[in-house]
Amino acid sequence: MNTQPGNHTPGGPAQPNAVAWQPAATGNEQAGKPPATDVTHPQPATDPAQHATGPAGTGDAGKPLVVVERLRKVYRSGPKEVVALRDVSFEAYPGELIAIRGRSGSGKTTLLNQVGGLDRPDSGHVTVAGHPVTELPESGLLALRRDVIGFIFQSFGLIPVLSAAENVGVPLRLSRTPVAEREERIQILLSMVGLEKHVNQRPYELSGGQQQRVAVARALANRPRLLIADEPTGQLDSQTGRQIMQLLRAVVRSEGVTALVATHDPSLITLADRVLELHDGAFTPVPTPA
Ligand SMILES: Nc1ncnc2c1ncn2[C@@H]1O[C@H](COP(=O)(O)OP(=O)(O)OP(=O)(O)O)[C@@H](O)[C@H]1O
Missing domain, CATH: 3.40.50.300 (P-loop containing nucleotide triphosphate hydrolases)
Known part of the structure; x- marks a missing residue:
């Protein structure tokens, strides 16, 4: 493991340790597509007004x-x-x-x-x-x-009156993702974090770990x-x-x-x-x- 601010091997990060848990397929993998966030095909950033409107x-x-x-x-x-x-x-x-x-x-x-x-x-x-x-x-x-940028906080930051699915859908609504695409993305994300059976539960009906899983899914919503x-x-x-x-x-x-x-x-x-x-x-x- 590298331990210094500048200690990086060009061409890729240090090899991470193996993890026991693996997420469900995202759908993209099943379809043979590149990962949802394709870091190998960037588009150049242009002027500040257009910054942050998409991958760049x-x-x-x-x-x-x-x-x-x-x-x-x-x-x-x-x-x-x-x-x-x-x-x-x-x-x-x-x-x-x-x-x-x-x-x-x-x-x-x-x-x-x-x-x-x-x-x-x-x-x-x-x-x-x-x-x-x-x-x-x-x-x-x-x-x-x-x-x-997707954010995850210590206190989860979920909206209490919304279900797990609705919480994950908040950033997708803000980015005006069409309904059908939104529903599909929510399903993929909640499966990815192992919560496919909890889509309709509100935060208070979930454990702390489950709430943080919802927060992880929400943070990933807009890729x-x-x-x-x-x-x-x-x-x-x-x-x-x-x-x-x-x-x-x-x-x-x-x-x-x-x-x-x-x-x-x-x-x-x-x-x-x-x-x-x-x-x-x-x-x-x-x-x-x-
Ligand atoms: N809004 C603020 N006004 C004044 N001082 C602040 C403010 N926010 C943080 N600080 C001070 O800046 C320093 C760094 O705080 P910061 O919260 O970034 O540390 P941290 O490593 O995240 O701490 P923790 O692990 O407790 O969250 C601390 O001395 C803190 O008291």
Whole structure:
């Protein structure tokens, strides 16, 4: 496993560890089609107004999907300043699962929020699939978060009054996916995460692990290029947490996405291709296991 921000073998990520759980076929595989997110056939990004309206950018083999350059974020409250990120740089490649590790307060959430366009840094640049995240106007960020990036949060973030299927359908409605296509995609996604028998259940009728599976399916709905998961197992027991990480590991493979996963659970680190360790807003070298 690679453990350094720049320690990447060109042409593909490090070979991940095997996972016990495998997802059901997505439909694309059955039809002999390429993965839902085809990172080998990118289209070039054009102007900012068109950014994030569909797959674009740097999916060429060997090229990074995510480029983070000298990212700095300072929180200010009155005279008090907290430097949450100190000129952090790294790259993430198509198909990589990167674990971002660090103690509470080390800057993991802050980093993911800047990469995902949920917040703006004080300085530095982020590019995702050719889209200049840190330079996009709010409308471009909205489209980017809808079409290019899928988010998974510790608290699942499901809408309580909607069924599992309806929750997964929310991003598809936002992207105006036609009804028939939407229904088919929802079915494929819920099967992929092992919830085909729970489509009509509401979040409160599901276990924590099942709720997070719905959230994973929802995050994948619009075939994102990048998955951002902030402590996705933080509210789960260790066994369920590991199953969710195995699910993420599997969907990163089957869907061809890149994933950035913040966690401070050491037992989950082994499933990652690469580990980036944050300490007080900066990356520190991770000891390589003997
Ligand atoms: N909105 C904010 N205003 C002021 N300080 C903040 C804010 N958000 C985060 N911080 C501070 O920035 C630093 C990094 O916080 P961040 O939430 O990114 O860490 P983290 O590694 O994700 O922590 P945790 O594992 O507890 O979620 C911390 O010192 C935190 O107190």
